[in-house]
Amino acid sequence: MDANKPLFRDLTADDPDPEITVIESMCMHCHGNGETKLLLTKIPFYKEVVVMSFTCNDCGYQNNELQSGSIIPEKGIKITFTVRNKHDLCRQLVKSDHTSIKIPELDFEIPGQTQKGEVTTVEGVINRCITGLSQDQEARKEQHPEAAEQIDIFIKKLEDLKEVEKPFTLILEDVSGNSFIENPNAPKLDPFCVNEYFERTKEQNHALNIFTEEEVTGDKPIEPSILHPIKEGEFTLEDIEGEVLQFPTNCFNCGSPCQTNMKMTNIPHFKSVIIMATTCEVCGYNTNEVKSGAGIEPKGVLIEVKVKNKLDLTRDVLKSETCHLEIPELELQVGPHALGGRFTTVEGLLLAIKDHLNDPSHSHIFGDSEEKKTKEQFEAFLKKFDDIIGNKLSVTLILDDPCGNSYIQSMEDGDEADDQLKITHYQRTFEQNEELGLNDMKTENYEES
Numbered sequence: 491m492d493a494n495k496p497l498f499r500d501l502t503a504d505d506p507d508p509e510i511t512v513i514e515s516m517c518m519h520c521h522g523n524g525e526t527k528l529l530l531t532k533i534p535f536y537k538e539v540v541v542m543s544f545t546c547n548d549c550g551y552q553n554n555e556l557q558s559g560s561i562i563p564e565k566g567i568k569i570t571f572t573v574r575n576k577h578d579l580c581r582q583l584v585k586s587d588h589t590s591i592k593i594p595e596l597d598f599e600i601p602g603q604t605q606k607g608e609v610t611t612v613e614g615v616i617n618r619c620i621t622g623l624s625q626d627q628e629a630r631k632e633q634h635p636e637a638a639e640q641i642d643i644f645i646k647k648l649e650d651l652k653e654v655e656k657p658f659t660l661i662l663e664d665v666s667g668n669s670f671i672e673n674p675n676a677p678k679l680d681p682f683c684v685n686e687y688f689e690r691t692k693e694q695n696h697a698l699n700i701f702t703e704e705e706v707t708g709d710k711p712i713e714p715s716i717l718h719p720i721k722e723g724e725f726t727l728e729d730i731e732g733e734v735l736q737f738p739t740n741c742f743n744c745g746s747p748c749q750t751n752m753k754m755t756n757i758p759h760f761k762s763v764i765i766m767a768t769t770c771e772v773c774g775y776n777t778n779e780v781k782s783g784a785g786i787e788p789k790g791v792l793i794e795v796k797v798k799n800k801l802d803l804t805r806d807v808l809k810s811e812t813c814h815l816e817i818p819e820l821e822l823q824v825g826p827h828a829l830g831g832r833f834t835t836v837e838g839l840l841l842a843i844k845d846h847l848n849d850p851s852h853s854h855i856f857g858d859s860e861e862k863k864t865k866e867q868f869e870a871f872l873k874k875f876d877d878i879i880g881n882k883l884s885v886t887l888i889l890d891d892p893c894g895n896s897y898i899q900s901m902e903d904g905d906e907a908d909d910q911l912k913i914t915h916y917q918r919t920f921e922q923n924e925e926l927g928l929n930d931m932k933t934e935n936y937e938e939s
C-alpha cells in the first residue's frame with residue numbers, strides 16, 4: 491500500500507492501476523484453490539466499501555461481494571422507496587449482508603443475512619429474487635408440482651413488477667445502517683424515498699459483533715465519581731482558552747492517522763465554543779469544526795434570517811453539529827452532520843454548502859453515465875448560490891437546532907433580533923429528546939421569543 495495515497499480512493503481515469511490485494515482462497519464449490527481480489531474504494535454520496543471478487547480456475551465458480559469499509563453507524567436505517575415508473579428501476583442501490591428486503595404489495599420478504607451485500611439497481615434486486623426462486627424449479631416440478639406451480643405464479647408477479655403498471659413499495663431495513671438508494675434529485679430531498687433511523691437492540695448489536703466493554707471483559711464501566719475532577723482554581727479560564735490541545739485520530743476522508751487540534755474560545759453575545767481542526771498529510775483533506783462548550787440548552791432554537799443584501803452576507807453564523815439547515819427557495823435541506831459544526835458568516839456557510847455539493851469526490855456521479863439533463867440541472871442549482879452571494883436572489887436561511895446551540899448575529903445592539911431575523915425558542919419533542927438522550931422532558935408547543 492502506497493503510504494502517500496489514501497486507503498480508500500476514488501476510481502478515476504487518473505488512477506488506471508488501483509491497488510488490488512490478491513489472496514489465495516479455498517473454493518466453497520469444489521474445495522480447490524481459488525483467488526480472491528480485494529479493492530478498497532468509495533461510492534459517491536455514500537461511503538467507503540470493500541469490493542471482493544472470487545474466481546476458481548478449477549471449476550469456474552465466481553462470486554462477487556461487497557462489504558462496508560467504514561465504521562458501523564450508531565443507528566440502523568429503514569429505507570421506504572415508492573417505485574412509480576421504469577426509470578425508478580434504474581436507481582443505484584447498495585445493500586449490506588444485514589439488509590432485509592420487503593415488498594408489501596406482494597407480502598414478500600427476504601430476511602437479512604440470507605444474501606451477500608452488493609451494489610446493484612432496484613431492478614437488479616427484483617432479478618436476484620427471481621433467480622433465487624427459479625433455482626431448482628425443474629427438480630421441484632417433478633418432486634413437488636403443487637409447490638412449483640405456486641412459485642411460478644409468484645415469479646410471474648415479480649416479473650410484472652418490472653413493468654410498473656402501478657406503483658409498488660420497496661423497503662430496505664438494515665441494522666448496520668449501511669444501505670442506500672440513489673437520489674437522482676440530489677441535493678434536493680427525494681419525496682418518494684424516506685429514510686428512517688432507529689436504535690439497535692442488544693441482540694442486533696451482537697449480530698454485528700458490537701459488544702460493550704462490560705460484556706467483553708466482565709468489568710463494569712468506570713463511574714464518573716471515580717474519575718479525578720479538575721480542582722477549583724487549578725486552571726484559570728485564560729489558561730484553558732489559551733492552550734491548544736492535540737490528540738491522534740483518523741482522517742475522515744481516507745482513514746489515515748492524523749492529528750486534531752482543539753481550542754476553546756468565546757463568541758461575543760453568545761457562549762463559549764470549542765474549535766477543532768484536522769489536517770491529513772496523506773490525502774490533504776482538512777476540516778474545521780465547532781462544538782458547543784456549554785452543553786445542551788433547556789430549549790431548542792429555530793432561527794430564520796432573510797438574506798437580501800451584502801450586509802446580510804456578513805452576519806456571523808454558528809451552526810452546531812445538531813443543527814438542521816434549510817433554504818426553502820432552493821428546496822434545499824441539509825442534515826445536521828453534513829457540514830458539521832461551523833463558525834463562519836452567512837456567505838461562508840453558503841460557500842461551504844456549494845463546495846460540499848461540488849466536491850470532486852462527488853462530481854463523477856454526474857459523469858458520462860449520467861443523463862445530460864440531470865447534470866445540467868445540478869449545474870444550474872449550483873449557480874443559484876452565486877446569485878445569492880451576488881445579491882441577485884433573495885432567500886431565507888433557516889437553522890433548526892434542537893440543542894439550542896446555533897446562532898446568527900443580529901444587526902441590532904445586544905441580543906435583540908432585527909427586522910430580518912426571527913428567533914423562536916421551542917420545547918423539544920419526545921423524539922428529539924430521544925435523539926439527544928433526554929427522555930424525561932415533556933413535549934410542549936412552539937413558544938416564540
